[in-house]
């Protein structure tokens with residue numbers, strides 16, 4: 001990990017409106033490969049708005065500022081183009097897809113990531129993605145790495161899944177897609193302990209010099225399992241404090257109000 005290298009993800013003074021209402025009010029953040037960041041904040045501070053904006057959800061309008069990934073602004077890119085370029089987001093509320101197995105879903109997702117963005121040349125044979133046999137071997141390898149049972153791959157995606165199983169599918173997807181930056185947005189209602197362990201074990205297994213991770217969380221519980229080097233606190237649409245792991249410990253004992261007061265003093 002070289003700190004002189006340019007961060008893969010650079011968010012600059014981001015302002016975002018939802019249905020005409022400004023939610024993000026100048027959020028700046030940088031994440032490099034090899035780093036684990038935690039973004040924390042109370043309900044309604046704009047964490048999910050930020051995550052959705054990163055992935056290009058059409059309802060979230062960037063009114064000013066920029067999101068740059070690997071040196072290029074992604075604001076004009078569709079969600080699938082962002083994913084293909086190596087930005088990954090584990091969805092807070094994953095949808096159920098009855099009739100589509102976990103394995104089929106993951107194969108489609110991987111082939112989309114591997115496919116060229118545009119048809120290159122009519123004369124060139126189009127890449128059809130990974131052959132099924134190779135995919136099955138890769139899937140088995142990743143499931144073994146994450147200590148998942150083989151039978152999981154044959155189940156219908158998110159159909160009757162527990163919280164932990166949904167998270168398992170997301171982590172497996174992350175393992176296969178090998179994103180350069182992964183964003184995990186946790187449910188505000190909190191994960192049950194099983195889901196929490198799936199996410200933290202998965203992140204700890206997959207973290208390394210080739211991926212940067214941004215864990216978005218309301219509760220700092222998960223930080224007992226994942227050790228971020230950087231902690232950021234978000235209040236009312238912007239980051240009001242950044243620090244190391246000690247900041248999460250301080251939040252645990254003091255809550256968010258002291259930062260709210262500090263931020264108000266700072267802006268008045």
Ligand code: ADP
Pocket residue numbers: 018019023041042043044045046047048049050059188
């Ligand atoms: P957090 O994830 O930190 O709890 P959110 O980003 O979900 O915060 O919400 C921040 C604010 O944006 C809230 O006031 C919420 O009501 C509003 N908001 C977020 N998404 C939408 C949406 N799709 N439509 C309308 N308001 C939204």
Ligand code: MG
Pocket residue numbers: 047048049186188
């Ligand atoms: Mg949220």
